[in-house]
Amino acid sequence: MSAPQSRMVVRPAAAGDLDALLSLAREAGTGMTTFKADRAMLAQRLEIACSSFAGTAGMADADYVFVLEDCSNGRVAGISAIKGAVGLDQAFYNYRIDTVIHASGELGLYTRLQMLHLSNDMTGATELCSLFLHPDYRNGNNGKLLSKARLLFLAQFPELGGDRVFAEMRGYQDEQGRSPFYDALGRHFFKIDFDSADDLTSCGRKSFIAELMPRQPLYVCYLPEAARAVIGDVHRNTVPARRLLEQEGLHYAGLIDIFDAGPVLEARLGDLRVMRDSALVEVGEAPEAVPAPPGLVCNLERDSFRVIERGHAGGGALALEPWQQRALNAQTGARVRHYPMAPRQGSNPAKANRP
Amino acid sequence: MHVIRPVQDTDLAQLTELGELSGMAAGRAHRMPVGRASLEQAVAASLDAFAAAVSEPGAQTYLFVLARLDDGTIDGCASLQAQAGAGSACFAFRRHVLRQISADLEMAHEMRALTMCSELSSYSHLVGRYLRPGMDAQAAAMLARAPLLYAAAAPQRFASNFIASFPGLPDSPFWHAVGRNFFERSLEDVETLFGGARCHPAVVEMMPHFPIYLDLMPIAAQAAVGQADAASRPFLRALMAEGFQGGGYAGLFDGGAVLHAASADLSCFARKTDTRLALARDGDDDVAHQMITAPHEAGFRVVLGGPSGQVSASALNALGLAPGHYAACVPL
Numbered sequence: 001m002s003a004p005q006s007r008m009v010v011r012p013a014a015a016g017d018l019d020a021l022l023s024l025a026r027e028a029g030t031g032m033t034t035f036k037a038d039r040a041m042l043a044q045r046l047e048i049a050c051s052s053f054a055g056t057a058g059m060a061d062a063d064y065v066f067v068l069e070d071c072s073n074g075r076v077a078g079i080s081a082i083k084g085a086v087g088l089d090q091a092f093y094n095y096r097i098d099t100v101i102h103a104s105g106e107l108g109l110y111t112r113l114q115m116l117h118l119s120n121d122m123t124g125a126t127e128l129c130s131l132f133l134h135p136d137y138r139n140g141n142n143g144k145l146l147s148k149a150r151l152l153f154l155a156q157f158p159e160l161g162g163d164r165v166f167a168e169m170r171g172y173q174d175e176q177g178r179s180p181f182y183d184a185l186g187r188h189f190f191k192i193d194f195d196s197a198d199d200l201t202s203c204g205r206k207s208f209i210a211e212l213m214p215r216q217p218l219y220v221c222y223l224p225e226a227a228r229a230v231i232g233d234v235h236r237n238t239v240p241a242r243r244l245l246e247q248e249g250l251h252y253a254g255l256i257d258i259f260d261a262g263p264v265l266e267a268r269l270g271d272l273r274v275m276r277d278s279a280l281v282e283v284g285e286a287p288e289a290v291p292a293p294p295g296l297v298c299n300l301e302r303d304s305f306r307v308i309e310r311g312h313a314g315g316g317a318l319a320l321e322p323w324q325q326r327a328l329n330a331q332t333g334a335r336v337r338h339y340p341m342a343p344r345q346g347s348n349p350a351k352a353n354r355p
Numbered sequence: 356m357h358v359i360r361p362v363q364d365t366d367l368a369q370l371t372e373l374g375e376l377s378g379m380a381a382g383r384a385h386r387m388p389v390g391r392a393s394l395e396q397a398v399a400a401s402l403d404a405f406a407a408a409v410s411e412p413g414a415q416t417y418l419f420v421l422a423r424l425d426d427g428t429i430d431g432c433a434s435l436q437a438q439a440g441a442g443s444a445c446f447a448f449r450r451h452v453l454r455q456i457s458a459d460l461e462m463a464h465e466m467r468a469l470t471m472c473s474e475l476s477s478y479s480h481l482v483g484r485y486l487r488p489g490m491d492a493q494a495a496a497m498l499a500r501a502p503l504l505y506a507a508a509a510p511q512r513f514a515s516n517f518i519a520s521f522p523g524l525p526d527s528p529f530w531h532a533v534g535r536n537f538f539e540r541s542l543e544d545v546e547t548l549f550g551g552a553r554c555h556p557a558v559v560e561m562m563p564h565f566p567i568y569l570d571l572m573p574i575a576a577q578a579a580v581g582q583a584d585a586a587s588r589p590f591l592r593a594l595m596a597e598g599f600q601g602g603g604y605a606g607l608f609d610g611g612a613v614l615h616a617a618s619a620d621l622s623c624f625a626r627k628t629d630t631r632l633a634l635a636r637d638g639d640d641d642v643a644h645q646m647i648t649a650p651h652e653a654g655f656r657v658v659l660g661g662p663s664g665q666v667s668a669s670a671l672n673a674l675g676l677a678p679g680h681y682a683a684c685v686p687l
Contacts, residue, residue, distance in 0.1 A: 102537050104557035107548055111539050111561065188570055189455075189464055200460075211457035212464060216565045221536035222572065 007071035008142055009327045010149035010307040012053045013079070015046050017067055020076035027134060034130040035079060036202050052084065053303040060088035062160065064153065066305075068133065068146045071327060077137040078146045081130035082153065085162050087123035090206050093213070094119050094264055097220070097231065097254040114220040118213065121255060122264070126154070126161040129168070131241065141294055141309050144244065144341060149307035151248055151274040152298045152339055156305075161269055166255075167245055170238045171262025172230040181261035184227035189213050197259055213258065231261045238262075247343060249273045278339035283330050284317030294341035299328045312338045356643075357430065357494055358673040359501035359657040361405050362398050362418040369429040370394050370420070377485050380543070382551040385520045385611065387432050387485040397434075404437075409512045412437035412479060417505065417512075421486070421498045424658070424669040430490055434483035435502040437513055440476025443554040446562070447475050447520075447613055448605045450580070453566070467569040469580070469605065471562055476554075478615070479506065481519040484590050493643055493659060495589035496687055500597045501646055501657040503623035504685065509652040515618050518604070519594050521583035523611030532576035534608045537561050542608055553607060562607060580610040587612075596687070597622050622685050630684040632676060635665035645684040649674050660684070 013021065018039070025037035036042075049065035051057040062084030068077045086092045096119040103110045128150055133143050154161045173179050182194045189212050190197050200208060220228055232252055234242050242265065249272045250265035257264070269275070280300075292311030297318065299306050306328045312318050318338060320328065330336050362370070374389035381390040388397040397418055404415035414437070421431035439445035448469040456463040481502060486495055499519075506513040523529065530542045538545050538561055549555050569577055581601055583591045591612060595601070598621040599614035606613060618624045623646075632647070643659030647666060658670035664684060666674070676682060 102561045104560045107555075107557050109538065109548075109557065109561055111537055113536065185571065188466065188568070191462060191464060205459060208457040208460045208462070211459070212455050212462065214466075214568060215455075216453075216468075216568065218565075218568070218571075219536065219563060222532070222567070224573070 006137075006140075006142075007323055007327070008068055008077070008137075008145060008309065009071055010066050010068050010080075010145060012303065012305055013046055013049050013065040013067045015043075015050065017076055018043055018046060021046070021067070021079060024076060024079060024132065024134060028132045034081070034202060035132055036199075038203075041203070049081075053305070055302065057084075059085050064150075064160070065130070066146070066149055066153075068137070068142065070137070071323065077142065078133035079130055080128075080132075080146050080150055082150050082161070083127040083129060084160055085124050086127050087120060087125075090204070091120050091210060092122050093209055093258050094122060094255045095258050095261070096121060097256065116218045116220060118215065118217075118258075119255065122164070122166055122266075124162045125164040125166050125266070126269070127166055127168070128245070141341065143240075145296060145307065145309050147241070147244055148248065148274070148296055148339070148341075149298070151272060152278065152296060152307055152337060153305055154269065154272065155274040155278050155339070156298060156300055156337055157302055158269060158275075160302075163269055164266060165250065165269055165272060166264050166266040167250060168257055168264050169242050169262045170235040171257055171260030172233040173235055173260070179230075179260040180226040181223075181230050182259050184223045185218075186213075186259050194259060201259075209258065227261075232256055232263045234262055247273070273343060274339055277344060278337050280335050281312065281318045281338045283320055283325070283334045283336055284332050285319060296339045296341065297324075297328065298337050298339075299330050300335060300337065301329070304329060310338075312340075356424045356659065356667060356670060357421050357497060358424055358670070359419055359421055359497055360673075361655055362401050362420050362432070364398055364402065366420055366429055367391075367394060367398055370398070370432060373429060373432065373485060373487065376487065380547075383522075383546050384549075384551040384553060384608070385482050385522045385606070386551070387434075387483045409437070409509075411511060412477075412513050414438065414442040415512065416441070417502065419498075419502050419505075421494060424667075424673055430494065431484070431486040431498045433481065433485075433498050433502055435506065435513075436480040436482060438476065439478045439480035439518060440473070440554055443476075443556075444473040445476045445478075445480070446471055446473050446553050446558050446607055448472070448567075448580075448607055448610075449474070450569075450603055450605055453568070467577075468566045469569055470566040471559070471564075471607065472604075475518050475604065475613075475615075477514055478516045478518045479513040481517060481594070484587070486586075486589075492589055492593075493687070496593035496596070497646065497657065497659060499590040499593040500623060500685075500687075501648075503597065503621055504627075504646060504648045504657055504683070505652075505655050506618070507624045507627060507683075508648070508655065510618070517599070517616050517618065517621070519590075519599055519614040520606060521587045521591060521612040521614075523584065523606055523609030524579045524582050525584055527579050527609035527611075528573065528575035529579040529610030530608055532572045533567060533610075534562065537563065545608065558607065576610070580605045581612050582610065583612045598625070627683045627685050629681045630664040632660070632664045632666055632671065632678055632680050632682050634671065634678045635661060635667050643687065645686055647674065647682045647684050649676060649682055659687070
C-alpha cells in the first residue's frame with residue numbers, strides 16, 4: 001500500500017522498465033487489449049516508445065508509453081500510453097451508428113432506424129490507451145495523475161498528436177464475462193470466442209477483421225434486445241475511466257468497438273479541457289502556504305517529460321519542494337505547465353462539446 | 356373429376372362464394388381475389404386477356420377455374436400473370452450466400468443472405484390459388500399445374516421463365532424479424548395499404564436497402580424463409596413435381612416460398628406428348644396419370660386421364676374431342 005503522501009511521478013517508459021512492466025501486465029490479466037504480458041512484445045514496444053520520445057519514430061509507429069513511478073522506492077506502479085496516430089499502416093476499424101429514415105410520403109409511412117456501418121473514421125487520430133494502475137496504488141489521485149499526464153503531454157506537444165484524440169472504452173460484459181453484442185454479431189463472423197478475438201487484435205493480427213467481418217451495413221433492429229441494449233455501454237469497471245475522460249472533454253459520438261460495442265470517447269485536440277485550463281507558470285518562491293486545489297504539474301521536456309501532482313493557488317510563481325524540483329528537473333526560474341485537476345466552476349467541456 | 360378452364364362471367368356468383376369460403380380478407384398478396392368488386396375486376400381482366408391478340412407478355416392476368424365435370428361446381432381457381440411486375444416491378448428477396456475467407460487465420464465463413472431484387476418482374480407468375488377444402492391431391496395438382504399447359508399452347512403470351520408465389524407461415528416470424536421493424540405496423544395493415552401488391556414504389560422506400568444476413572435472425576425467422584402455409588403445401592409439392600425449384604427467392608414480407616423455373620425445365624413444356632384418346636372403360640384404374648389438353652389455344656380445357664390416353668365420356672365432352680382424336684398429355 002502506498003502512503004498517502006507518496007512521491008509519485010509519471011515519466012516516459014525506458015528499456016530498464018521491461019521486467020517491471022511484464023509483472024504489471026500479468027497483474028492486469030486479460031482485461032487489456034493493448035497491454036499483454038508478452039516479453040518480446042513489451043520489449044519491442046519499449047524500443048518504439050524510446051524512439052518516439054526521442055523524436056525518431058515514424059508517424060505511423062509513434063507510441064508514447066508512460067510509467068507511474070513511486071519515487072520513494074523506484075517501483076513501477078502503473079502504465080499509460082498515447083498512440084500518436086492509429087490506422088496508418090493497418091486499418092483501424094469501428095462501427096459507426098447512423099440514423100436513417102425510411103419513409104413514403106404517399107402512404108403516410110415514416111420509420112426511424114439505426115444502422116451500423118463499418119468505419120475507419122479514426123484513421124490518423126491520437127489514441128489514449130494501455131491505462132493500468134496496480135491495485136496497491138489505487139488511492140488518492142494516482143489514477144488521475146497516470147491518466148491525465150497524457151493530456152498534459154498533448155497540451156505541451158500538440159504537434160505530436162493528430163487533430164483528434166480518442167479512447168476506446170471496454171464494453172459491457174455480464175457476470176460470466178460474456179459480451180451480448182459479440183454473441184449476437186461478431187461470433188457469427190469470427191467463429192472464435194470473444195477473448196480469442198481480442199487477443200488476436202492485441203497481438204497486431206488484425207487482417208482477419210477486414211477479411212471476416214460483415215461488409216454490409218446492418219440495421220440495429222436485427223440484433224436481439226440484449227445486444228442492442230449494450231451498444232455504447234461500458235464495462236462496470238470502466239465507468240470511472242469514462243467519467244474522467246468526459247470531464248476532460250471527450251465524448252461519445254456514435255462510434256463503437258466492433259467486438260463489444262464499447263463506446264469510443266473522442267474530442268478535437270483543441271477542445272480538450274487541458275488546452276484551455278492548463279497554463280505555463282514559473283517555478284519560484286510562493287507566498288504563505290495557501291490551500292491549493294489539486295492539480296498536476298509537468299516540465300516542458302519531451303524525452304524527459306515528467307508529471308507530478310501539485311496544486312497551485314493561482315497567480316504568481318509555483319513553489320516546488322526539493323523532491324518535486326528533482327522529479328521535474330525544474331529549479332527556480334524554470335517554466336512548467338500547471339493543470340487544475342477539476343474543471344473550473346461552470347465549465348464542463350463534456351456538456352459544451354456534446355453535439 | 357374436374358376440368359380446368361378459363362373463367363367465364365357466369366362464374367362470378369360461385370367465385371364470390373368460394374372467396375368467402377377461403378376466409379381471407381380482400382387484397383391479400385398471393386391469394387385469390389376476394390369480394391364481389393375484386394372478382395368482377397379480375398374476371399373482366401381475364402376475359403380481356405384471353406380474347407386479346409397478344410404477341411408479347413404485358414399486363415395480362417389469366418384466371419382459371421377448377422370445375423366439376425358432373426354439375427359444374429367450381430371447386431377452385433388460380434391465376435397466371437403474364438408478367439409478375441405487371442408493368443412496373445415485382446420485388447422479392449433473392450436468397451444467396453456471402454462468403455469471406457481469412458488466409459491468415461485459415462478460416463472462412465458462409466453467411467446466408469437475402470437481397471431485395473426486382474429481377475422477377477419480367478417472369479410469368481403463377482399465383483392466387485384456392486381449392487375448396489376436402490379436395491384430393493390430384494385436384495390440387497391440376498389446379499397448380501394445368502395453367503402452364505395454356506402457356507405452352509400460347510408461348511407468345513408469356514415469358515420463358517416462371518415463378519410461383521405462396522403465402523408464407525401465418526403470423527410469420529420473418530415479418531417480425533424484418534419487415535415489421537421498417538413499417539412499424541402489423542402485416543395485415545401493410546397488406547391493406549398496398550392492396551396485396553408487391554410492386555408499389557413504397558416497398559423500395561420502406562424495406563431494407565442492404566443485404567440481410569439471414570444467419571443473424573432468430574431461428575424461427577430463419578425457418579420461416581421459403582415456407583408455404585398449410586393450405587398451399589399440396590400446390591407446392593405439385594409444382595416441384597412439375598419442375599419448379601425452391602431455395603432461390605422468398606416473399607418480401609412473410610418470407611413465403613417463391614419457386615422458379617425456365618419453361619424448358621417444366622413438364623408442361625418439355626414432357627408433353629401427343630396421345631391418341633380412348634374412352635375409359637368402367638373398372639379402369641380410377642387414379643389419373645396424366646393431364647390432357649386439346650392441342651390449341653382457343654377453347655382451352657384440361658382434364659385428367661389414364662396412362663394411355665383413356666378418358667371418361669364427360670372428360671372427352673369437356674375437351675370437345677372424341678375417341679381417336681389426338682391430345683397433348685403430360686404425366687402428373
